[in-house]
Amino acid sequence: MNESFSKLKFAYAFAILIIMAIVGAVLSLIVEDYIILISVLGILYILLLIILLNAFHKYIKPIQVASKTMGELLKGNYRARVHHPFNGSIGDLSRQINELARNLSELSINEQMQADQLKTVIDNTESGLVLLDEKGYIHLVNRKFLSMFGGQQRDYVGYLYYDVMRQTAIHRTVQETFLYEKNVKKSITLDKDTRHMYIEVVGAPIFTERKLLKGAVLAFYDITDFKNVEVMRKDFVANVSHELKTPITSITGFAETLLDEGLSNPEINRQFTEIIYNESNRLQVLINDLLTLSKLEQEGFTLSYSDIHLITIVNEVLPAFKQKIAEKDISVDTSISDSIHFIADQEKLKQILINLLANAINYTPEQGKIKIQAVESEDDVHIMISDTGIGIPQDVTPRIFERFFRVDKARSRDTGGTGLGLAIVKHISELHGGHVTVESELNKGSTFTVVLPKNLDKVK
Template identity: 55%
Template sequence: MRFLFEKPIFGYTIGIFLVVSVTGILLSVLIGDYLVIASVLVIQFIILFLFLLHLYESVIKPVKKATKTVDEIVKGNYRARFHHPSTDSIGQLSTKINALARNLNELTIQEQMQAEQLSTIIENTQSGLVLIDAKGYIHFVNRKFLTMFGQTTQDFQGYLYYDVLHNETIHETVQKTFLYERNIKEEFTHYKGLDKYYIEIVGAPIFDDRNLLKGAVLVLYDITELKKLELMRKDFVANVSHELKTPITSIKGFAETLLDNPMKDLDKSKEFLEIIYKESHRLQLLIQDLLILSRLEKENFQLVLSTFSVNDVVNEVLPIIEQRFEDKHLTFDKAVDDHIQLTADKEKVKQIIINLVDNAVNYTPEKGNIYLRITECNDSVCIEVEDTGIGIEKEALPRIFERFYRVDKARSRNTGGTGLGLAIVKHIVEVHDGTIEIESEVNKGTKITVSLPINNDMQK
């Protein structure tokens, strides 16, 4: 019986049946005419049926439609809509359900966009990222991490970190992060093929709402470039100290000797004084060169630009070096296009020519030849210094512009060289946006070509 009333349609049918039956009984008691009773009952049945139909169309059917739409929304289909033309409560319900679906749709789109942005950032960040849960299983590794360590996501995701990350420092970082529940920073070296990388790793714990440890995120930075710079800086300081130490020790030693034996042997004293003079001159040159370099490297360094004839510059520079050609019986050929007008820092251009010709003189044995050619080439001025000297072996060529680098330390020191000449040239060329090239063959000679933009109108 209860089953009958559970289904609304049965309830209505029984209701109609009861109303019709009760009316029939009442009428049969009150009126004896069966035709009238039958007509009344039929009309009553039709009215009730129409009422029922109206009720079904206006309430039951829309509610069913609304339920179906809500079901779709619950399933995640936020495009589902429910339309009801009237403005009654069902109409209002339809408007609200549609608004809800629209809002949910917008929220989902926003969420998707945020998730996409986040994953783009994570994937393209220049640091390697690894997400580990509280049990030590890897949940995520980003692209940078894969480029650092090779392999694919599948080789890491879902595995225990210590099974797939074969590095003691990484293990230690994870363990300390879990143990101390704070950020842990470590460094390690990593080899990929023959290349050596310096990696800094930071382990950061992740907590849930109740402040319980949920896992850790590992961030790995490639600090190879930084390390190289640090190493260069340390090398530079060590080199400067070494370069200063030698002449200072020598000056001090000879001065002490002179103080201990004042003027006994005049020739010896003169010889010592000459050494002291030579060494202090070397010191002066070294400090001058270091100052030039540091000025060139200053961030707010400004070129003093002017337009000048290259031929004039060469004529100003030559007297400084000419004597040395004669001393070493070197021939000097110069071919300079006398119409070339260059816009650049004149003093710096002079310095380039002096340093290059100075090297050519120093590293060319007696009776050798030196050539200086200055021509216009593709919107640039090409300064070419060539010699028939000792040359530079191939292995040394890439290092020739490093500060303090000398192919043959002993020989270069004898020439009074500090090993900074070419480093200065390279810096000057760079601040002029120019290029420098070197060709050399041992015992045949060396050719260095500097090219500077003819109109260097960029204010540095």
């Protein structure tokens, strides 16, 4: 309305100007005065210029501003706005352009946020990810992938997968994913920093909306821990079977001999029955140890805490070894302050002491020395059992707490050992929130130190 009114004003102004020009020209011709004619034309020219300038400011400039803003928006600068306060259709157009710019800016912020979130998720996911297009070019690799395979983004992105990934299992995964257009799973092993890593690769095809293959995602899962547990479980079963088989074979063999021919000879009778008895005992010890370990490992296993007066517990344990100590003429020196008290599971603590003392006695030659000491700090109590025995070779000390590990299998077997004693000690110490360490010198002796926290809040 406003605008058509101002257009009308322009039209009127033009008409009046033309009429004035004609009237001025006719008058100046009649009076034959060219000066008047030139002055009239000059004034008319100035008026025309003023009208044109006005029209430029009202119609052309706003369009120029709007077009410039649109140009900025097209270039992706969503902060561009039309700042001139125009009226009429031009004003409406400016407001609409500003509204559009605001919407675009909001959209782009949302898009950026989503892209950032997606990038954060992709980069922080626990599995390696690689995105390939249908030609096999890599478009994305995440942080976990780089930590597994090494290198940087720029070493992979933009390259063909088979040029930058060496493992043939990965090549086969991609090829089969593209060929069968379904998920494909394969395993690879990587040697990284002296560590053997097991990786599972899963290739998943990506399709367009029209179900055309557009690429693939490769996911890499580190299954090393899982594999190690599997290996440990297999080893454990093999070890248990082996340890059970040895005494059972022996028992069966001697029992058969007794049945076949030994019954008439009382001396052989006694000898063989003794062997059968000893082997049965071995079996019993082994099964008890296995049951102890399995109980300690059970989900939800809890310790029964009570106040421990350490010297009392040590004095309760020692008499069980009296005979053996006397047989081997070993001296046992106990140096534990009467004041040492702490909270622990009494039966399990006794088991620790029994296992460590049994070892100290078993692996110390006659006339050797054993020392039981304890010191306490504000938070922990350190219980040390030292001997002057055969010692443990340096290279196997890290393995000494493994199940079934024995430095000298034949020798341990003679002493009735199954190789589970120290594994049980380690387990009980850790259940208390503590730990066990060993210091040993071959042919000189060993010291086992059990550190237990005195406060229950340290216990896991």
